[in-house]
Amino acid sequence: xxxxxxxxxxxxxxxxxxxxxxxxxxxxxxxxxxxxxxxxxxxxxxxxxxxxxxxxxxxxxxxxxxxxxxxxxxxxxxxxxxxxxxxxxxxxxxxxxxxxxxxxxxxxxxxxxxxxxxxxxxxxxxxxxxxxxxxxxxxxxxxxxxxxxxxxxxxxxxxxxxxxxxxxxxxxxxxxxxxxxxxxxxxxxxxxx
Amino acid sequence: xxxxxxxxxxxxxxxxxxxxxxxxxxxxxxxxxxxxxxxxxxxxxxxxxxxxxxxxxxxxxxxxxxxxxxxxxxxxxxxxxxxxxxxxxxxxxxxxxxxxxxxxxxxxxxxxxxxxxxxxxxxxxxxxxxxxxxxxxxxxxxxxxxxxxxxxxxxxxxxxxxxxxxxxxxxxxxxxxxxxxxxxxxxxxxxxxxxxxxxxxxxxxxxxxxxxxxxxxxxxxxxxxxxxxxxxxxxxxxxxxxxxxxxxxxxxxxxxxxxxxxxxxxxxxxxxxxxxxxxxxxxxxxxxxxxxxxxxxxxxxxxxxxxxxxxxxxxxxxxxxxxxxxxxxxxxxxxxxxxxxxxxxxxxxxxxxxxxxxxxxxxxxxxxxxxxxxxxxxxxxxxxxxxxxxxxxx
Numbered sequence: 001x002x003x004x005x006x007x008x009x010x011x012x013x014x015x016x017x018x019x020x021x022x023x024x025x026x027x028x029x030x031x032x033x034x035x036x037x038x039x040x041x042x043x044x045x046x047x048x049x050x051x052x053x054x055x056x057x058x059x060x061x062x063x064x065x066x067x068x069x070x071x072x073x074x075x076x077x078x079x080x081x082x083x084x085x086x087x088x089x090x091x092x093x094x095x096x097x098x099x100x101x102x103x104x105x106x107x108x109x110x111x112x113x114x115x116x117x118x119x120x121x122x123x124x125x126x127x128x129x130x131x132x133x134x135x136x137x138x139x140x141x142x143x144x145x146x147x148x149x150x151x152x153x154x155x156x157x158x159x160x161x162x163x164x165x166x167x168x169x170x171x172x173x174x175x176x177x178x179x180x181x182x183x184x185x186x187x188x189x190x191x192x193x
Numbered sequence: 194x195x196x197x198x199x200x201x202x203x204x205x206x207x208x209x210x211x212x213x214x215x216x217x218x219x220x221x222x223x224x225x226x227x228x229x230x231x232x233x234x235x236x237x238x239x240x241x242x243x244x245x246x247x248x249x250x251x252x253x254x255x256x257x258x259x260x261x262x263x264x265x266x267x268x269x270x271x272x273x274x275x276x277x278x279x280x281x282x283x284x285x286x287x288x289x290x291x292x293x294x295x296x297x298x299x300x301x302x303x304x305x306x307x308x309x310x311x312x313x314x315x316x317x318x319x320x321x322x323x324x325x326x327x328x329x330x331x332x333x334x335x336x337x338x339x340x341x342x343x344x345x346x347x348x349x350x351x352x353x354x355x356x357x358x359x360x361x362x363x364x365x366x367x368x369x370x371x372x373x374x375x376x377x378x379x380x381x382x383x384x385x386x387x388x389x390x391x392x393x394x395x396x397x398x399x400x401x402x403x404x405x406x407x408x409x410x411x412x413x414x415x416x417x418x419x420x421x422x423x424x425x426x427x428x429x430x431x432x433x434x435x436x437x438x439x440x441x442x443x444x445x446x447x448x449x450x451x452x453x454x455x456x457x458x459x460x461x462x463x464x465x466x467x468x469x470x471x472x473x474x475x476x477x478x479x480x481x482x483x484x485x486x487x488x489x490x491x492x493x494x495x496x497x498x499x500x501x502x503x504x505x506x507x508x509x510x511x512x513x514x515x516x517x518x519x520x521x522x523x524x525x526x527x528x529x530x531x532x533x534x535x536x537x538x539x540x541x542x543x544x545x546x547x548x549x550x551x552x553x554x555x556x557x558x559x560x561x562x563x564x565x566x567x568x569x570x571x572x573x574x575x576x577x578x579x580x581x582x583x584x585x586x587x
Binding site for chain 2: 001002023026027030035036037038039040042061062063064065066067069
């Protein structure tokens with residue numbers, strides 16, 4: 001069996017980029033030398049419908065190929081999902097839920113049906129609009145889940161992301177700068193830790 | 194030197210295709226195989242391959258175009274799933290009967306109806322008697338490795354048969370995982386140049402392909418085809434040995450996982466084998482002698498080797514991700530039990546149909562199978578041979 005497995009579940013609405021977010025996280029932990037799986041749960045996907053994506057992260061080869069039912073961490077890209085979807089289903093109390101919202105962890109916790117673990121919040125919209133100039137919740141949320149889960153050391157994460165973004169956007173240095181600022185701000189602005 | 198990457202199964206297979214650089218890729222998109230020709234068409238458009246990419250109007254045409262290209266002496270490939278494979282049906286038999294080693298990425302998806310896009314094995318299981326070699330792949334790495342080996346197996350002078358590399362739709366095709374990719378030059382050297390002994394464009398040896406074969410010839414042609422399938426086992430192992438020399442990754446006809454002293458065992462193929470191996474480890478930690486056999490080469494079916502591998506077990510469960518709807522059991526079960534008949538006595542063998550239409554298979558589901566096997570091993574009594582796993586019953 002794989003060693004030191006961390007399981008993460010993403011909740012979002014179709015079109016918000018949960019699949020991309022799970023792939024970005026997979027990229028991040030892969031760069032840090034770990035074993036990873038990133039996969040969405042495909043359904044009759046349409047813009048705005050609730051969707052789920054997953055990550056498994058480990059220190060050795062991962063063989064299990066089922067969905068994740070008892071995640072260590074949950075990330076919610078859209079806070080309106082909390083009302084309609086049981087986002088904390090199976091979530092370990094030793095873990096945490098990270099919600100994209102301007103609200104405080106206490107306000108969010110009240111709507112989570114008694115989840116006793118850690119509740120973290122991040123205002124990905126404000127960060128994204130300030131730093132990137134448009135609403136891309138993925139970048140700040142990626143930084144937030146790395147910070148909350150500790151799957152990759154923060155300094156390594158920021159360094160790897162800079163390398164990767166500089167490579168991907170070689171002809172658009174301003175994109176790299178905006179995204180790096182968003183990542184750094186997100187790391188320091190996660191509430192509820 | 195290999196490159197460490199993080200890719201989905203479809204990405205990995207499209208890269209294998211790029212590295213092989215075939216003469217023709219003809220394809221029609223269908224979920225979840227679409228990405229294979231989609232990525233490949235980008236390579237073709239960018240001039241990264243010399244391939245003639247033919248975006249045809251149906252899967253029937255895709256297979257027909259591959260057959261045409263191969264008949265002309267080229268190396269041709271395609272990818273499909275479910276209804277796409279069903280629409281290729283009559284041409285599958287033509288490819289194998291003409292002894293044309295087409296390579297197909299068969300991304301397993303449930304056949305309609307009811308319509309469903311998710312994984313089971315009903316598509317390729319239906320094609321098990323079409324004269325194609327069938328290789329099944331547990332994860333992205335195996336899907337990639339088997340695709341490269343498939344070319345060399347099919348084109349082996351003693352084989353000359355088409356090969357399908359089957360891997361689970363979404364579970365493997367769309368899951369991003371760690372993988373090792375061979376260098377382009379390594380793949381090129383491994384598959385080599387395709388030099389078919391006969392083809393239509395060779396004016397030195399003029400020939401006809403596809404003429405009417407009346408009772409005086411047809412039977413002998415089928416007999417030779419059957420012989421090629423039977424002897425391909427040797428070629429498959431030769432290719433695997435050569436592949437191991439280059440990559441260090443070992444492949445056989447099937448994988449035996451903790452089978453040495455196993456009393457209870459599961460026979461399974463593709464991605465669920467990985468999940469089941471984790472269950473085997475858990476059971477072993479509790480002192481239970483559990484093992485697993487993952488079939489890699491399903492056509493030809495390694496009858497003697499499978500029977501031998503299961504001969505020391507007390508109870509075996511064969512898991513089928515396709516139902517034969519025959520009131521008797523799934524296709525893999527039927528093959529395993531026939532293989533054991535007359536060769537191995539006294540082993541209790543049961544069947545489970547599981548995961549149809551993408552029903553998720555958890556470690557708890559697999560544990561349930563091993564629990565039943567332990568009960569059978571203890572009492573010697575089988576309550577039901579033909580079972581269903583993870584289905585809601587009224």
